[in-house]
Amino acid sequence: MKKVNRREFIKTSAAVAAGVSLLPSGIILGRDDRKVRLGFIGVGLRGTSHLELALARKDVEVKAVCDIRKAATDNAVKLVTDAGQKKPAVYLNGEEDYRNLVTREDIDGVIISTPWVWHAPMAIAAMKAGKYAGVEVPAALTEEECWDLVHTSEETGMPCMILENVCYRRDVMAVYNMVRQGIFGELMHCHCGYQHDLRNIKFQPGAEFGEKGQGEAVWRTEHSIKRNGDLYPTHGAGPVAKMLDINTGNRFVTLTSMATKSRGLHNYVLAQGGEDHPNAKIKFALGDIVTTMIKCANGETVLISHDTNLPRPYSLNFRVQGTNGLWMDDFDSIYLEGVSPEPHRWESFEKYQEQYDHPLWKKYESDSEGAGHGGMDFFVLHAFIESIKRKVPTPIDVYDAAAWSVLVPLSEQSVAQGGAPMAIPDFTGGRWVWRKSDFALDDQY
């Protein structure tokens, strides 16, 4: 399948380059009834969650799993065999063993759920081996890595899908549906962000991280020591980018970022470990709240918050505002001029959720029950798998992966330069002007 896919995607890329919209109608190739064969790189908490969702489907075979920890691959193997599938091949021989997984002839795509620094190299290796790359967020850490992803996808013809699950959150998709139908009028301004108290994830157990840490504390905390910027923008920027048609008629042009001082993590170490704990001496580079403003080619602005070190209620801080009104995530509120019952008064989003519920959610609601993060994890994996099945581009593609992930290094650079504006590259090479979105157009994937 590898060679077919590669050829197919050269053709596909050419079709895209010619302005042909590839709808998921299967017109390019007939639907393939063969099961989609996946490999999983990284089967920690996140990878295991993806694995379980894949195993719950009838159209997936899990051929291989990879991790650097035997406990992780053991658990993954058990999950696969318990699901009645054949024992998958295991890649456990150090950090580079994933390269042997991606070159297997019997897989169509890989799911990458590893620490951030591995995302881009693994996705690139997968594409070079002729596989669909499904990669967790952010897809890259540097601008150069973003370009490498794009160039690799273009050269190999293989898709790279950033697995941004929030694009499929039920309310977000209803709002997306409303945006496409023009209910908000012309979009003007969006808020979004990652406002999530991660202190007990960055330190686990107690005040520990790194070698003494558990879970994401093993690797994630180090980023807060060395880096200052929006380290995790895509949960907000991704969904908003789809609403704003970024890379398909619009693009991110420039950003500026500012960071507050850093207090939350140090205070947490003191509270958990006391003043004499060795981690109490650490200076954290990451400002507790990092705010980023983006200007878009079509004149809209986007505001992104990164707020992970302080106590607060969880919120992705969505606001979608157009010439007719606006929706706010916090307190599920909406106001539409001439539609909302009282002038200038919020109303509950509830009835709009029903009215504009996305066809995908209507169709797959029961399938998504129990899936992670309120069901949305089902949909992001569904989109990846259905794209492979249809041999079409993924609805969230390498240009999205690059445009959303590059916000991380550019935000760091802007913070370091006192809020100076940073140019956001046009990864599409000018094709954003006429490219068409194929994200969630109907109830298929």
Place this chain on the structure above:
Amino acid sequence: MKKVNRREFIKTSAAVAAGVSLLPSGIILGRDDRKVRLGFIGVGLRGTSHLELALARKDVEVKAVCDIRKAATDNAVKLVTDAGQKKPAVYLNGEEDYRNLVTREDIDGVIISTPWVWHAPMAIAAMKAGKYAGVEVPAALTEEECWDLVHTSEETGMPCMILENVCYRRDVMAVYNMVRQGIFGELMHCHCGYQHDLRNIKFQPGAEFGEKGQGEAVWRTEHSIKRNGDLYPTHGAGPVAKMLDINTGNRFVTLTSMATKSRGLHNYVLAQGGEDHPNAKIKFALGDIVTTMIKCANGETVLISHDTNLPRPYSLNFRVQGTNGLWMDDFDSIYLEGVSPEPHRWESFEKYQEQYDHPLWKKYESDSEGAGHGGMDFFVLHAFIESIKRKVPTPIDVYDAAAWSVLVPLSEQSVAQGGAPMAIPDFTGGRWVWRKSDFALDDQY
């Protein structure tokens, strides 16, 4: 009184320069039982509101009123005489006649409620004539005007108070009280702004403004045609500045601004006047939503929204966030770690409002009933009048007026330069390091 005041304020300025905190205890001079004598420059809607509040007090005599419209001064004169006071002198002889009002010997202070362009010249003239200047927001339109205000106040020893009423909003003052008591921990980040659909104020009647307009449409709309930036930041920036001790231990250091495209006003003209209305041809410079980020000397960030051209519920968009938790204006919500009943869940601000209600509000609640904007207009005028009575500096001073008002031109410059950071001047000449706040410290003013 003019000469006494001027001498007194030279003395006062010297005391301030020496680091002496001037509390409103009357220790510098004994309390003066003579009534405070005011002149009113501009008696349109806003000035009349101030006038009515002044007339409701027993400690004020209104000696003079000034406007360019006879209907306005006629109405003001009637209000004064109806209140049982002597007929005030009237200054109605064109745009410069206010200069004759400010030089009267029988007034202690002036209230300036005129179109924006007149604020700084009038306040400067008042101070030069030895009068307390109370000036509506913003106090100035250019950086040079801000400096002129500061230099004039320093040279004359006369105070200039920007009449920022939202500093006295009841919930804002309760939050300010909490901030001073350390309930939020160390402050990290604030949101604020002016989110107010002004379309039917910028156009009145119908699609008219300027010579054919009424009310603020006569002069305010023109600013939306020519200028692009945060034209009206002080309702948010003022209260937040007081919480962050701006000019008294902290300062605004730099800002960046971005603006969306402009759609709302043009659409409104079309809706009100049709495509053939002459105003349908106007190109509006003002982006519908302008977002500004500020970095403070002590490491906090402030986000300011300006959103006046689109349909939306009114909101000043307050958020005050510290190391212990945060308050949000929208939906009166608060979360405090270890205090709020459920971890990471919003609770209603209601009980905090009771617990931390500011002493000023407790004392003057009944006096403020019926005063504009939910009562807060009472307090801002009260502070101005009580400062004059005590012959002390106003609790919101010329450095505040300058630091808050300069955000307007700097925001315009940043927008014009693609979001480039703009240095915010230190109008205190370095004294912010040790200056102490005397804003709303107790229940006096």
